Amino acid sequence: MNETMPAGRQDKKAATRDAYGKTLLELGRENKDIVVLDADLSASTKTILFAKEFPDRFFDMGVAEQDMISTAAGLAACGKIAFASTFAVFGSGRAWEQVRISVAYTRLNVKIVVTHAGITTGEDGASHQANEDLAIMRVIPNLTVIVPSDAIEAEKAIRAIAAFHGPVYVRLSRLATPIINDNKDYNFQIGRGIIMREGSDATIVACGLMVSMALDAAEMLQKEGVSVRVVDLHTLKPFDKELIIRCARETGAIVTAEEHSIIGGLGGAVAEVLMENHPVPMARVGIKDMFGESGKPEELLVKYGLTPEEIAHAARSVIARKK
Amino acid sequence: MISREKIKELEAIALKIRRHIILMTCAAASGHPGGSLSAADIVTALYFYKLKHKPQDPTWPDRDRFVMSKGHAAPVLYAALAEAGYFPVSYLKTLRQLGSSLQGHIDMLSLPGIEMSTGSLGQGLSAANGMALACRLDKMSCRVICLLGDGECQEGQVWEAAMTAGHHKLDNLTAIIDRNKYQIDGKVEDIKGIEPLADKFKAFNWQVLFCDGHDMSSIISALENAEKVKGKPAVIIADTIKGKGVKFMEDNPLDYHGKAPTREEETLALECLREKESK
Ligand SMILES: Cc1ncc(C[n+]2csc(CCOP(=O)(O)OP(=O)(O)O)c2C)c(N)n1
Numbered sequence: 001m002n003e004t005m006p007a008g009r010q011d012k013k014a015a016t017r018d019a020y021g022k023t024l025l026e027l028g029r030e031n032k033d034i035v036v037l038d039a040d041l042s043a044s045t046k047t048i049l050f051a052k053e054f055p056d057r058f059f060d061m062g063v064a065e066q067d068m069i070s071t072a073a074g075l076a077a078c079g080k081i082a083f084a085s086t087f088a089v090f091g092s093g094r095a096w097e098q099v100r101i102s103v104a105y106t107r108l109n110v111k112i113v114v115t116h117a118g119i120t121t122g123e124d125g126a127s128h129q130a131n132e133d134l135a136i137m138r139v140i141p142n143l144t145v146i147v148p149s150d151a152i153e154a155e156k157a158i159r160a161i162a163a164f165h166g167p168v169y170v171r172l173s174r175l176a177t178p179i180i181n182d183n184k185d186y187n188f189q190i191g192r193g194i195i196m197r198e199g200s201d202a203t204i205v206a207c208g209l210m211v212s213m214a215l216d217a218a219e220m221l222q223k224e225g226v227s228v229r230v231v232d233l234h235t236l237k238p239f240d241k242e243l244i245i246r247c248a249r250e251t252g253a254i255v256t257a258e259e260h261s262i263i264g265g266l267g268g269a270v271a272e273v274l275m276e277n278h279p280v281p282m283a284r285v286g287i288k289d290m291f292g293e294s295g296k297p298e299e300l301l302v303k304y305g306l307t308p309e310e311i312a313h314a315a316r317s318v319i320a321r322k323k
Numbered sequence: 324m325i326s327r328e329k330i331k332e333l334e335a336i337a338l339k340i341r342r343h344i345i346l347m348t349c350a351a352a353s354g355h356p357g358g359s360l361s362a363a364d365i366v367t368a369l370y371f372y373k374l375k376h377k378p379q380d381p382t383w384p385d386r387d388r389f390v391m392s393k394g395h396a397a398p399v400l401y402a403a404l405a406e407a408g409y410f411p412v413s414y415l416k417t418l419r420q421l422g423s424s425l426q427g428h429i430d431m432l433s434l435p436g437i438e439m440s441t442g443s444l445g446q447g448l449s450a451a452n453g454m455a456l457a458c459r460l461d462k463m464s465c466r467v468i469c470l471l472g473d474g475e476c477q478e479g480q481v482w483e484a485a486m487t488a489g490h491h492k493l494d495n496l497t498a499i500i501d502r503n504k505y506q507i508d509g510k511v512e513d514i515k516g517i518e519p520l521a522d523k524f525k526a527f528n529w530q531v532l533f534c535d536g537h538d539m540s541s542i543i544s545a546l547e548n549a550e551k552v553k554g555k556p557a558v559i560i561a562d563t564i565k566g567k568g569v570k571f572m573e574d575n576p577l578d579y580h581g582k583a584p585t586r587e588e589e590t591l592a593l594e595c596l597r598e599k600e601s602k
Contacts, residue, residue, distance in 0.1 A: 035457075062487075064487070066445075067452075069449075070480070074451060074457065077438060078388075078457030082453070101442065102439075102450055106432065106439065
């Protein structure tokens with residue numbers, strides 16, 4: 001069952017990558033079969049915490065992402081739980097075919113946990129802003145794809161994937177984002193979306209930091225007398241089809257919100273399922289078909305239309321299209 | 324020292340394996356005979372002499388690991404696994420058929436005894452490194468052996484992996500290059516030369532060994548010498564002939580990279596192999 005989560009929101013912020021570093025270190029203490037690989041970005045991806053305590057189980061592969069992914073596969077083939085980290089652009093794009101054949105086709109126990117996804121990578125600019133990774137990872141068979149919405153969900157997700165046997169891609173952020181799951185009833189299950197807030201006029205389906213923005217948008221809309229449901233769809237694959245169809249049936253309109261291209265990611269996945277099962281008015285909030293640029297993360301989010309206002313606007317438009 | 328009888332026995336097995344390669348690719352009407360035949364003696368030396376493995380217990384933890392990075396040469400590996408007893412020889416004729424475990428390029432999930440799925444060239448050595456690192460972590464005495472094509476050495480990832488193995492001083496790893504001098508579009512040295520190959524590996528901190536890839540005692544002594552190398556990985560550059568054992572394939576290696584023999588060619592090829600047997 002997908003329970004409704006009262007959004008225990010606070011002003012606290014944390015980066016999902018920090019939660020990863022901390023959780024990985026704890027897991028390293030609990031399980032000696034965990035090994036970690038990085039491609040010269042361990043201070044940024046936070047695998048450095050694990051590296052310092054477990055130098056024998058940490059392999060810095062240097063600037064060689066393809067080699068890193070296939071090496072992780074080899075380690076997993078000998079019984080290790082191999083976490084491989086780098087920036088999202090490189091872990092998905094540069095090493096895509098290694099993920100496809102060495103990791104996914106083999107169903108090996110490799111966890112590709114990438115950081116610096118999306119436009120909020122900020123000042124580094126377009127070369128470093130992975131706005132396409134969900135589209136290209138989601139299409140690979142056997143691969144579980146997870147996008148945690150905050151640091152708490154990131155920690156739970158990392159624990160869940162360590163306990164799960166098989167290949168996983170986890171997308172994390174550089175930026176500290178609002179904590180939205182500080183809630184004792186919080187329960188993370190791979191493949192099960194979470195209703196963060198109930199509503200009846202439309203559903204906003206979001207992932208990553210856009211879940212927090214979707215909650216803000218819902219708040220804004222409520223003041224106008226519009227009731228929207230908010231779903232944290234943290235797992236893009238396996239896709240929680242039932243939940244999305246149910247939301248379409250019950251609320252009659254859907255908005256997706258993601259820090260990713262509107263092509264092929266969460267919006268694409270939701271559209272595929274709705275078209276075949278229960279078409280309703282739908283709008284996708286995300287990065288238009290374009291590259292990013294340098295800037296402060298907050299400025300970029302505004303410039304590229306990733307704001308609560310944009311989500312609220314999209315929600316009004318789909319509600320207006322309902323018959 | 325390996326006995327003369329053992330050498331004879333291995334040569335006989337290699338011949339059987341060559342026959343299977345011809346029969347199975349002909350039956351499939353597709354597949355890669357040339358690069359399978361060039362590797363037949365090496366793969367025989369591994370599965371019937373060098374590798375610690377148990378066909379009845381393919382996941383035996385202490386087994387040596389063999390990664391066939393040139394995954395298009397699947398027929399030679401399938402033939403060796405069948406002859407070693409992993410599955411019945413009669414199953415070989417299902418190569419590339421719908422529903423068969425004998426996929427066009429090797430798939431570790433469909434067939435027991437296969438350590439890594441390959442087919443996309445360039446990935447196998449990295450995976451072998453991962454296995455060697457894991458075995459070292461677990462203080463296991465097993466060896467990891469990886470077979471690569473010479474054309475495959477044009478892939479950048481091979482050199483990333485070469486750097487990794489050198490850096491980590493993986494002396495539980497042996498790489499073998501099937502130096503048959505041909506790729507699909509032509510001679511390796513004409514398409515994009517990989518020489519000086521030995522110097523490249525030396526520069527990446529490997530010990531380089533050579534062998535005649537069609538001479539059992541030469542292959543075996545190279546494999547044994549590779550095991551004695553301490554503090555660095557070893558690579559054996561095996562001098563081979565693409566299509567080895569089948570005259571018309573040896574003469575036209577470019578025609579038989581990814582093309583199966585026809586029925587007539589099959590007969591001719593089997594005749595070539597029979598002549599070898601009587602010699
Ligand atoms: C990444 C990749 N690119 C292209 C191919 C297609 N391909 C299959 S075999 C081959 C030539 C390989 O040459 P070599 O490594 O010398 O193999 P051999 O001659 O031993 O068969 C190519 C290009 C492939 N399988 N993988």
